[in-house]
Each structure stands twice: as C-alpha cells, then as structure tokens.
Amino acid sequence: MSKTHVSAIVNGDPAEFLTEPGRTLLDALRDDLGLTGAKEGCGSGDCGACSVILDGRLVCACLVLATEAEGKRVETIEGMAEGGVLHPLQQKFLEHAALQCGFCTPGLLVAAKALLAANPDPSESEARYWLAGNLCRCTGYDKVIRAVMDAAAEMRQAKVTA
Amino acid sequence: MAPAQYYAPSTAEDAVRALAAAGARALAGGTDLIVQMKSGRVRPEAVVDLKHVPGLVGIWRDGEAFVIGAATPGAELGEHAGLTAAWPGVTEAACLIGSTQIQGRASMGGNLCNASPAADSVPALMAARASCVIFGPEGRREAPVETIPAGPGRTSLAPGEFVLEIRLPPRPPRSSDAYLRSIPRTEMDIAIVGAGANLTLDATGVITGARVALGAVAPTVVLVDTEVLVGAKLDEAALQRLDAAARAVCRPIGDKRGTVEYRTKIAGVLARRAASIAYERALKSA
Numbered sequence: 001m002s003k004t005h006v007s008a009i010v011n012g013d014p015a016e017f018l019t020e021p022g023r024t025l026l027d028a029l030r031d032d033l034g035l036t037g038a039k040e041g042c043g044s045g046d047c048g049a050c051s052v053i054l055d056g057r058l059v060c061a062c063l064v065l066a067t068e069a070e071g072k073r074v075e076t077i078e079g080m081a082e083g084g085v086l087h088p089l090q091q092k093f094l095e096h097a098a099l100q101c102g103f104c105t106p107g108l109l110v111a112a113k114a115l116l117a118a119n120p121d122p123s124e125s126e127a128r129y130w131l132a133g134n135l136c137r138c139t140g141y142d143k144v145i146r147a148v149m150d151a152a153a154e155m156r157q158a159k160v161t162a
Numbered sequence: 163m164a165p166a167q168y169y170a171p172s173t174a175e176d177a178v179r180a181l182a183a184a185g186a187r188a189l190a191g192g193t194d195l196i197v198q199m200k201s202g203r204v205r206p207e208a209v210v211d212l213k214h215v216p217g218l219v220g221i222w223r224d225g226e227a228f229v230i231g232a233a234t235p236g237a238e239l240g241e242h243a244g245l246t247a248a249w250p251g252v253t254e255a256a257c258l259i260g261s262t263q264i265q266g267r268a269s270m271g272g273n274l275c276n277a278s279p280a281a282d283s284v285p286a287l288m289a290a291r292a293s294c295v296i297f298g299p300e301g302r303r304e305a306p307v308e309t310i311p312a313g314p315g316r317t318s319l320a321p322g323e324f325v326l327e328i329r330l331p332p333r334p335p336r337s338s339d340a341y342l343r344s345i346p347r348t349e350m351d352i353a354i355v356g357a358g359a360n361l362t363l364d365a366t367g368v369i370t371g372a373r374v375a376l377g378a379v380a381p382t383v384v385l386v387d388t389e390v391l392v393g394a395k396l397d398e399a400a401l402q403r404l405d406a407a408a409r410a411v412c413r414p415i416g417d418k419r420g421t422v423e424y425r426t427k428i429a430g431v432l433a434r435r436a437a438s439i440a441y442e443r444a445l446k447s448a
Contacts, residue, residue: 002167004168020164021165021168021208022209024196044197044201057235057267058263060263060264060267063192063193063196063197063267064192065168065196068192068211111262111263115262130262131262132261132349132350133263
C-alpha cells in the first residue's frame, strides 16, 4: 500500500505527514502530528467531537481523508489560545462551567468559534442550531449556550472598543 | 476502511479513467462514502476525489440558469444570496442535511449519487426540474436528476461516469419553491417523509406550472401528479386534491421510525404545506 506525502498548514504552521489512502484527517492530527485535542467520539459524523476548521469551513475531521488536507489550512483546538491567553470562548466555558468530562469541549469550542466568525451576533436559537452537531452527554447544553452567548457579547464589545 | 489508492485528478478525463477501474468510488464531501467505508459496507479499491476537477465546486450563472458544481458543500448553497432568492426550496433542503459540520462537506452530487430514498436535496431538485451534467467515457451528457437514483444505494451511472454539475432551469416570474421534511427529532435526523414543491403562477395567482416530489416514501424519490393543481388557485379544494395525489404515489416501508400509514398520511400533509409555502413565496416574488 503506497503512502502519500501530505503538506498542510495546521494552526498557521506548515505540517507534513505520510499517510495511507484510507486514513482520516483525525487520525493524522492525533497520531502523526500529536494534536490530540480533536477527539474521536462516534467516528461517523454524528457527535462533532472531532470538529476542526478546514479552509475556513467547520467539518468533522473523522469524515475527511488525511490526503484531502493537501495544501489546506487546518485549524484545531490547539490553535485557539494565543500564547498563554485563552480565547474568549475558552474563558467563558470556564467561567460558566460549561463542561464536565470535557470530551466534547474541544469540538464545541471549535464549532462555536466557527459560528462567531460567520455570525458575531447569533440569537440563542441560531447558536443552538449551529451547535446541534456537537453532542454532550454529561453537562447538557444550557451552560454551553450561555458561555457562547456571553463570549459573543464580549467579543462584539471588544471590537467596538478596539 | 483501507482502499489501496487515493486519486485526486485535476481533469475530468483523468477522473473518468480513475473511476472506470474496478472497485473505484467517487469522493465528493465524503459524508456518506467515508461512513460506509468505516462500517465495511463498501470496500473500494480506489477513492477518486473529484473536488479538484474544474467546475466541481462552486455556484455560478449560465445565462438565466444557476449551475451548482456537484461537489459544492451544502453550506455554500445556503450562503449564496442569489441562489437562495431564486430557489429557496433547494437551498433549504441542502441546509437541512446533517449538522453544520456535515453541511461543510455534503454535496448535491453526493446526495444524488448516494441514492438514498430519504435524500433531502433530491425531492427539492426534482421539484425544481433540475438536470445534471454527467461526464464519462463517452463524453458529456445531460439528464434529469430523477434518472440518476435507480433504487436504494444504486444509480444509473455507467462505469467511469460521474456527475459534474447540477443545473437549475431559468425561473419564470411568480415562481418559487419550498422543501419540508418530517424527522423524529428537531435536528440531525433522516427524513421519514420529505416534500419539495415548486410552483409558477400567473398574474392573478392561478397556478400555471407545478412540480411536487416526495422522498422516503418509495425506493426512489417520486413525483406527484400535479395536474390537479394547474389552472386553479391554491385554495382548500386544490390542497385536498394535492393531498390525495401525494398519498396515491406513496409506497413506503414501515419501520420503527414510521409506519406505512403514518408516512403516507404525512406525505399528504407535507405536500400541502410545502406547496402553500411555495405559493406564498411565488406571490411575493411577483
């Protein structure tokens, strides 16, 4: 079985790996690049725990072949904090205790980041529909939604005062 | 889950060559194919990623017609203001498929060629009289979308053929469409029934053209006899005729998600509701 060389930009930095044809981007991120933030929950695109942003689009990394990442920009949870400073969404998830076991949290954060990039002022209903593909099996969604809405408000405020 | 080869051809001709080989499967958004590969339901020898073939990704106009590259993610349809204004039913069907993450990948071409009876975009595309451009060993041909699915999981495409683009016809004035589906929960589920309706009205609100298609109620998406609507306004009597015509074409399975009786009844209800939404939109578009 031939291996393919893949070059991508992961969290702003060039990254390279060798992969077999059937492997997923999630496997490459976790096993080859050591980026274990994206989780494998269902492996079938139902749970969103592996959410990453691929060329600006929110996708499930478990449903992307690693070879498809050639030449693309991949954003994962590891790229969300800047230096030691948490992203406002991460900070609000902590403040609102919007997590329990934490398995779904990287996916929810990446998905919420994509939401606020597309729509900086979502209604609660829009936020709930956008995040419908991210399943949490312990905390439930109320605290998550509160954290997202609070972070959105703070980010809008920061933009006004900037 | 381990095909021997991955190809990402950059021309339609190379894609045809790769797809003509035994055991090759076309990859668009992968939201069906990769799931099926993981479960072992399909074991392709080679995966042929079509997204680098020119024209496979994007939305553009060809004269009065809209053209959608077959591998364009559904999210791009929803973000396209011109397409959504002209074909709100088509874009709302595309944006109902799976989650935000799935919509970032899942395509019209994939939804069509996966050939699920419950595919959400297919009733909307059939109601829209969409056609698809197919590229294959014999060159290019155009066919109505309804000729592609042959049964659950089967298409009429010949070896080496793939869908290049979906074409929506020019829109007469006072035309619009709508898509509705019934699922057991509020998001992220597969249709028990899906209904696409597309209407054209005259200046007085009389229906001059109508197409209604139903998903998940037969082995393939089916068209409803909409002669019962033409020449009338969409009044209660017309809606009742449509309801009966919709129920008449249903040949659904019965399973834990919906009995035969339930799916049949809901098909009539959704056909009426989708037609009512399309009618209101068409009146407003005048």
